[in-house]
Amino acid sequence: MRTASEASESVRGRRLCPGCGGSFQPCRENQQHCRPSCRQKHYERRKGLLPSLPWDAPPAGPGTFRDRLAAYFRQRPNVWIDGLELGKVGGGYAWRTRKSECCRQLGMRIVNRQRKVGRVTVSEYRYEAEG
Numbered sequence: 001m002r003t004a005s006e007a008s009e010s011v012r013g014r015r016l017c018p019g020c021g022g023s024f025q026p027c028r029e030n031q032q033h034c035r036p037s038c039r040q041k042h043y044e045r046r047k048g049l050l051p052s053l054p055w056d057a058p059p060a061g062p063g064t065f066r067d068r069l070a071a072y073f074r075q076r077p078n079v080w081i082d083g084l085e086l087g088k089v090g091g092g093y094a095w096r097t098r099k100s101e102c103c104r105q106l107g108m109r110i111v112n113r114q115r116k117v118g119r120v121t122v123s124e125y126r127y128e129a130e131g
């Protein structure tokens with residue numbers, strides 16, 4: 001039989017919430033999730049009701065997409081590249097932020113132009129390499 005002090009001992013350590021992926025301090029011995037909504041989320045994910053969430057992705061260091069984008073531009077100096085293509089490299093919709101980071105943090109000069117192809121406006125970007 002467990003004593004009250006043993007029970008509180010096992011509660012003391014922090015646990016990893018399988019719902020949100022964060023660590024939390026349980027207040028009950030059998031508490032597995034930090035919030036009821038996390039318990040629900042965890043349950044739904046196990047049943048495949050929710051798409052995989054960001055914390056399922058392998059940890060990406062800060063600047064990973066920025067560096068990928070920067071490398072992509074550097075391999076294509078002075079070439080116009082379709083914005084859609086850059087979205088694939090630089091992480092979907094956030095790639096414009098990554099592009100700004102290339103300019104601000106890496107000092108790269110990247111220019112934009114828009115042109116009409118039929119009825120579609122194509123947005124293109126070019127890395128202005130020195131020399």
Ligand SMILES: [Zn+2]
Binds near residue numbers: 018020021033034038
């Ligand atoms: Zn949680």
